Amino acid sequence: MPTATYADAVVAVNDEGFFTEPDEWTPDMAAEIARQVGIDELTDRHWQVITFMRKEYTEKGTGPTVRVLGKTSGVSIKELYQLFPKGPAKLAAKIAGIPKPRGCI
Amino acid sequence: MTAEHTESTGPAGTTGTIEKVSIIVSKGSLEGVYPALIMANGARAEGIEANLFFTFFGLDAIHKARLEHIKLATVGNPGLHLATWAGGLPGMSSVMTHYLTHKMDKLDIPPIPEFIEMIADTGAGLYACKASVDLFGLTKADLVEQVKDIITVGEFYELAAGGQIIFT
Numbered sequence: 001m002p003t004a005t006y007a008d009a010v011v012a013v014n015d016e017g018f019f020t021e022p023d024e025w026t027p028d029m030a031a032e033i034a035r036q037v038g039i040d041e042l043t044d045r046h047w048q049v050i051t052f053m054r055k056e057y058t059e060k061g062t063g064p065t066v067r068v069l070g071k072t073s074g075v076s077i078k079e080l081y082q083l084f085p086k087g088p089a090k091l092a093a094k095i096a097g098i099p100k101p102r103g104c105i
Numbered sequence: 106m107t108a109e110h111t112e113s114t115g116p117a118g119t120t121g122t123i124e125k126v127s128i129i130v131s132k133g134s135l136e137g138v139y140p141a142l143i144m145a146n147g148a149r150a151e152g153i154e155a156n157l158f159f160t161f162f163g164l165d166a167i168h169k170a171r172l173e174h175i176k177l178a179t180v181g182n183p184g185l186h187l188a189t190w191a192g193g194l195p196g197m198s199s200v201m202t203h204y205l206t207h208k209m210d211k212l213d214i215p216p217i218p219e220f221i222e223m224i225a226d227t228g229a230g231l232y233a234c235k236a237s238v239d240l241f242g243l244t245k246a247d248l249v250e251q252v253k254d255i256i257t258v259g260e261f262y263e264l265a266a267g268g269q270i271i272f273t
Contacts, residue, residue, distance in 0.1 A: 066150045067213060067223070077226040085228075086152030104147055105214055 006032045011097075018093065018100045022057060025097025033095045038086065042095075046083055049075055053089075053096040063093045065103035125154040125268025127261070132273065133162025133171075134178040135202055141273040142166075142220050149227035154268065157224070158261050159252075160234035164241065167233060167248050172217050177202045218249075225251035230264070232256050 001020065004013045006029035012020045017036075019025055030050060034042050042050070052073040056064045066089045070077035080088035089101050126148045130141040141157065148155040165171040179185060179192035179201050191197065206216060215223060225231055233248055233255045245255060256264070 066146075066227075067215070070223070070226075077223055081149070081226070081228050087150050089150055090152065104143055105212075 014099075016100065019097040020099070022054075022098045025054075029097065030095050033097075037091050037094060039084065039091070039095070043083075045075060045079065046092075046095075049073055049080065049083065049088070049092045050096045053092050053098055057096075057098040063089065063096070063098045063101035065089055065101050065105055067103075067105045123148075123153055123269055125156075125265075126271055127156040127158060127265035127268055128271045128273060129261075130157055130159045130163030130166060130273055131161050133165040133175065135175050135205065136177060136182075136184075137273070138163065138166045138175060138217060139214075141271075142217070142224060144271060144273070145229050146220070146224050146227065149224070149229055155224075155227075155229040156264055157229060157231050158234060158256075158264075159232065160237045164233060164237055164243070164248075166217055167221065167231060167252050168243070169247060169249055172221065172249065175202075175217055177205055221249060221251055232261065232264070234258070234261075 001012050002015060003010050004017065005011070007026060009024070009026070009029070011024040011029075014020050031042055034040075034046070039046070049069065052069070053063050056062070056068075064072070066077065066080065066087075069075070069080060069089055069092070073080075075083070084091040089103075093100050126144065128141045128145050130138060132138060141163070145155045145157050159167050165175055176198045177185070179187055179198045180189055182192070185192070185201075187201075210216075214220075221231070231252045233252050235255050235257045238244070238255050245252070248255075
């Protein structure tokens with residue numbers, strides 16, 4: 001199992017770099033992961049999405065798809081793609097330390 | 106070291122990741138339109154640039170008066186496993202369409218108008234085929250506001266250059 005180091009801690013990740021143990025994530029790691037995926041600064045709006053991703057994962061066992069994000073996170077689809085240009089659900093999940101959501105819509 | 110997707114050059118100059126897709130929508134039935142929309146939306150969700158090019162009956166999916174009324178083809182559709190005589194009964198197409206859209210709604214698959222709006226919001230480009238628009242005597246006013254432009258096939262190829270083209 002591959003590993004990664006964030007905030008001086010070693011965490012388990014899969015081949016694509018998503019956390020396999022979401023409990024190993026701490027908020028301090030988010031900025032570092034974000035920079036790696038091309039997001040230089042996490043604003044409050046980014047954090048609103050990240051917090052929502054972790055909440056959904058905790059409650060439902062899986063992160064939300066982009067559609068669910070757009071409908072229930074309080075951030076519109078348009079804004080989601082402005083915040084996370086290369087795929088909101090995918091990138092927010094990576095930054096939030098949860099597995100990549102599986103869904104087609 | 107995080108394991109990230111890296112670009113690698115394969116045979117004939119292909120790379121390991123897809124960066125852009127341009128999807129042609131040529132059909133006007135429910136089952137003809139949805140695959141294209143799901144492919145476009147799915148591409149955007151993966152950070153892949155996407156364009157949709159609506160041609161022939163695909164124009165119905167971006168036609169203001171028609172996009173809410175797109176139906177399932179119940180005749181000449183062997184995949185539906187419905188006898189031709191049954192599929193041709195009056196109202197059968199409407200009934201089957203209603204049934205399928207109800208099932209899709211339960212899976213949170215959006216109806217076509219909402220889906221088109223959503224896909225445009227993701228930043229995908231929506232284009233109408235000039236030849237088909239002329240053929241059907243339409244203008245930009247007939248098309249939904251999400252359509253960026255009416256373009257020729259040559260302009261489509263320019264748009265699609267460097268990426269994959271998917272025909273539906």
